Amino acid sequence: MKTLDSADRLRPQPLPPLRRSTKLLVTAATALMAVLALATTADAVVLQVNSIADTSDNNWGDSLCSTGAIVVDPNLGPRAECTLRAAIEEANAWPGRDEVRFVSSLLYDVNGVAWFNPATDYQPITEPIEIDGTTAPSYDPARTPRVVLVENGGSYGLNLLPTADGSTIRGLTFGGFFYGIYLNGTDGVWIDRCAFGVHDHVDPYMFRNANGVGIHVNIQATNTWIGAKVQNGAFVGLGNTISGNGVGIENAGTNTHVVGNKIGTDPTGTRREARVGALGQLFTLGNTADGIRVENGVGLEIGRVLVTGTLPNLSFVAKGNLISNNGGHGIDIVETSNQPTLPGMTIVANQIGTDTTGLLDFGNALSGIYVSDAAADLVIGNLLPGGANRVAGNDGDGIETGLGGVGDTVIEGNFVGVAADGISPLPNGFQGIRLDGGDPVRVEANVVGHSPNHGILIGNDPLQSVGTVRVIGNFVGMNESGDALPNGLSGIRVEEGDVTIRDNSVGNGQTGIAIAEGASLIDVFSNYVGTDALGRDQGNSGAGILVTSTVGGNEIGALGKGNVIGWNGGSGILMDQAANANLVVANKIGVHPNGIPMPNENHGIRMRAGAGTFPAVIGSDLTTSSLDFEERANRIAYNVLDAISMQDGTEAAIRGNRITNNGSLSIDLNENGNTPNDFGDADLGANRLQNSPELDPVRTRVDPVTGELLVEYRVTSDVGNAAYPLTIDFYLADPTGLQPLTYLGSDSYPAAEAHLQRRVQFTPVVPIPVGLQNIVATATSALSETSEVGAPVAVPEPGLAAGLAAGLVGLLGFTRRASRSA
The missing domain is CATH 2.60.40 (Immunoglobulin-like)
Incomplete structure (x- = not known):
């Protein structure tokens, strides 16, 4: 059943027979009421819908909305019947921007709902129009609109063509259509205070009547506003409720703005499911596929931070969307076309996967934000007040890029996996941020925590390729206040790509930073690993930095850009499984820059068996000028076991470091304690057990x-x-x-x-x-093989x-x- 009323109840009821003496009066009244059914302002007319019937206008283009039938208004008496179909037809035929309103004489049910059941599609809208369901006397801004369009044989709730530029659709509910609203080449259309796919009945009950797509903006459409819009330097509008459809919003248009909507929840953003009728079973309010699907992202805004005033007195007002509880991705960017003269996409100030408070898990079934084949530039989050997205509670990854996107991608200032209180876990299902595609990508100033797997994972898919990635200034596994937000595996894991990891604070995971088998030429600079700038214990349960890269050439620290590595349950740095030719320079391992001991529970640096055929460099190598030794020196102190430990089969040049107060040896070849010199030095092992000077x-x-x-x-x-x-x-x-x-x-x-x-x-x-x-x-x-420290x-x-x-x-x-x- 798509309606509550039978077809007979939806028909306008015939009037009782009139006496002959009133015929002239009725004839006159008919003409008069037809005029009173509209008010004319310049080129525009106001068309007042007073019937839920589906009859066409009887004379298009006469500026009168009339089907030729009469309805009786309880207060005003007989009126010319004006249906929504007739109003749209007359608005198309009459030039100018016409208005459609809904009056009290409509047939409303006991809950104040006026049900419209078009047997076929309404005529496509070809002139600018404002259809305003908030004019219905039963309209309540806290609930879904009381003017409800339910499909009874058509594909489109409303279909707007290119000549309908500047139209406004406000305060309508759409259910059962293939497209609730379809924008076909329009410019400047505004859709606000509407509901798509679900509508209220008697609280707390709702009806679900899914549209295939709530709102579709096609590739020729431009400058569309869905939800609140900006007028005169301020946001106006309340946003839409877009839930219970297949896809909530499908955008292929240019310069589309999606602001202030609830996508996948009830109008309050506090419920993810409801009952069908008073005795019905629970059903999810989410869209069954994606909340927002982006087929073209040129100029797309999903959320906005409005900046007003002049320096230094700027003010910031952020308004995003709640995008949660959907059966696919929260936001799915499936294809874009890069047009350098036009702006790319921005996704800011949204809550994706939570309720409206940001405290409850309303996760989308896949990733919060998924980017595939994105060619336009993309910014997810920003550093302005209120510009962060909260991406938490989703069943897939929080934010994922894949399939070789080639536009610039910036992911900055977001809270991933963390509730609105900044501490409580709302984990995404896999990784916090996963980068399998994109070139270049910058991940900056995010807080990423509580992921069951990795906080940030780069280059995990062998069928895809990620390019240049910069991971800068993030808090991973902790927040800025020092609260622990532990990720289950690595804080940051790199498996491929041209990656620089710098100025991050990474802790409270299994491993802080992992450079995996396929990674090479990875730069790890100026990070706090297992601690933070204040020296607090944020230790990872295993190694601070783990290197298993077989290709090698990775740099851990650089001149003036060393890492601070402490409090970890394993070694500060662990090179393992054929890790080759790595450079370890200028780090502080086991000690804070201010001198505070931060012991790693194992070794300061450990090279485990099979760690490559090309020697690592710890500090300086044989070509380094002695004038550079001090700047390149690693300071390795207070670790529980050796400062530097090397198992059989490993090689490293170890020169110029500052080593003090470690629990065992400074350099331990073969991890068996002090190795005495053997005359002739024929023994084999780590660094070929090079004899030390006597x-x-x-x-x-x-x-x-x-x-x-x-x-x-x-x-x-x-x-x-x-x-x-x-x-x-x-x-x-x-x-x-x-x-x-x-x-x-x-x-x-x-x-x-x-x-x-x-x-x-x-x-x-x-x-x-x-x-x-x-x-x-x-x-x-x-051959760059350093001995143990001699007596x-x-x-x-x-x-x-x-x-x-x-x-x-x-x-x-x-x-x-x-x-x-x-």
């Missing part, structure tokens, strides 16, 4: 006059077992006396002097403090002969003397 405690001292450091040492590696020359780095030890805290200088140990004592004297990069200090050293082969020697030693020759010059002013060891 410093002579008697002949190593500080010149008390010049401050130069004189060191005598040897390395017991056969030429066949180590790649010569070896680079020997000397450090001032930390307060424990064992860990290399401050780089002092280097020497080159040639193959010709293998096993020989070698003496060097140089001015340290940093003056050695007065008092007993420990010196330690490492050896790095020509320390104390300088100056009391009782040393003062006569060791001075003035020798080596690297940084060394003089060398080789001699056989005793």
Whole structure:
């Protein structure tokens, strides 16, 4: 049943027979009432609908809405019958922008509803028109409109053609049509206070009568407003309720504005289901497919932030849509055509997947926002007050891009997976933000939390390709106040793409940042991982940064752009599963920049078995100038186990770092504790178990006059077992006396002097403090294999002969003397 009333009840009832003496009066009254049924203003007419019948106008173009029949108004007596069909026909035939209103003499049911059942489509609207259902005396802005159009044989509720530019459709309910409203090449049409697909009965009951598509804006249509619009610097209008259809809004037009609507819920945004009639079963109010489907996004606005005033006294008013409870995506961008001279799409200030309070889960069945094949530029969210979208509670991903979109995409300032209180979980079903397509894409200043999988996932689909991605300044797994919003797996995971991850705060997940197997050339700069700018514990349960990239070339930190990594349950940085040629520079691992200890519960940096055939660089490599060592140094401190741990089969150059107060070794090759030097160095393992330098405690001292450091040492590696020359780095030890805290200088140990004592004297990069200090050293082969830290020697030693020759010059002013060891 599509109507509550039978066809007989919908017909206008015949009048009783008139006496002959009144015939002339009736004839005159008919003409008079036809005139009174409209009021003329310049070229426009006001057509007052007083009948729910479906009869056509009897004389198109005479400016009179009359079917030729008579209805009796309880207050005004006999009137010329004006049906909605007749009003549309007369408005089309009469030039100018005509108005259609609904009067009290309409047949309303006990709930104040006037039911219109067109047997065929109404005539397409070809002239500007304003159809205003809010003029019905039973109109209530808190409920769906009382003027209801229910399909009884047509495809279109209303069909507006190009010559109907500037029309307004207000205060109507549409049900059962293929298209509730179809805009066919129009310009400047405004649709407001209407309902599509559902309508009120007796609260809390509703009727559902789905349209295939609530509103369709075709590709020739321009400048359409759906919901509130901007007039004279302010929003006007209350928005529409678009629920219970197949697709809520289908847009292929240009410069379409969708503002202030409820899409998938009741008019209040507080109910996601209702009963059919007083005794009926519950049904969902959502559209069965997408809430909004975008087939052309040029100039599309879904939500708006209105900026008024002048600097510095600007004011901001945000008005978005509630897009929730739909059977497909909340917003589905399925195809766009890039037109560089026209603006792209903006999606701002919306709540997608929640109720109107932002506290309850009204999720869409797929993703909140899904972008596929998008060629126009797209902005999702902005940083203006109120411009953020809240995308939460959806059964798929919060925001997903896919299928190779090529326009610029910006996702900024949104709250993903988080309720309106900023803390409570309203998780999306998979990832918070998933990027499988788009080039370029910028993800900036979002709060992403409570995802069961990853907070941000980049490049997961092998059939799609993502291009340049910048992930900047987001709070992932936490909010700005430091509240934990844990994601189930990684905060940020990268599987492909040209990706830069910088200035983010990432914590409270399983892994902070993961660079996966297919990723390469990923830059990870200036992030807080497992903590935030204040040093609070936001630790991930596993590694802070996990690298399993087999291609390699990733950079974790850079000059002046190191990461701060602490409080993690695993290692600060874990390189695993054939991770190749990664650069780890200028990071603070286990310690905050302000010096606060933030220990990682495992190692500071760990390279696990199979971590690649090309060595990593931790700090500086063999080509780095010693002048750059300090800026490139990783500061690795207070971690529970080793500062740097390497399993068998891993390789790394480890030079110039500042290491202190870690629970075990500074560098642990093979993860078996201190590895003694073996004479000849034939053993194998991590970094081929390169032997460390053996410093002579008697002949190593500080010149008390010049401050130069004189060191005598040897390395017991056969030429066949180590790649010569070896680079020997000397450090001032930390307060424990064992860990290399401050780089002092280097020497080159040639193959010709293998096993020989070698003496060097140089001015340290940093003056050695007065008092007993420990010196330690490492050896790095020509293949970038660094040894463990050798046994320390104390300088100056009391009782040393003062006569060791001075003035020798080596690297940084060394003089060398080789001699056989005793």
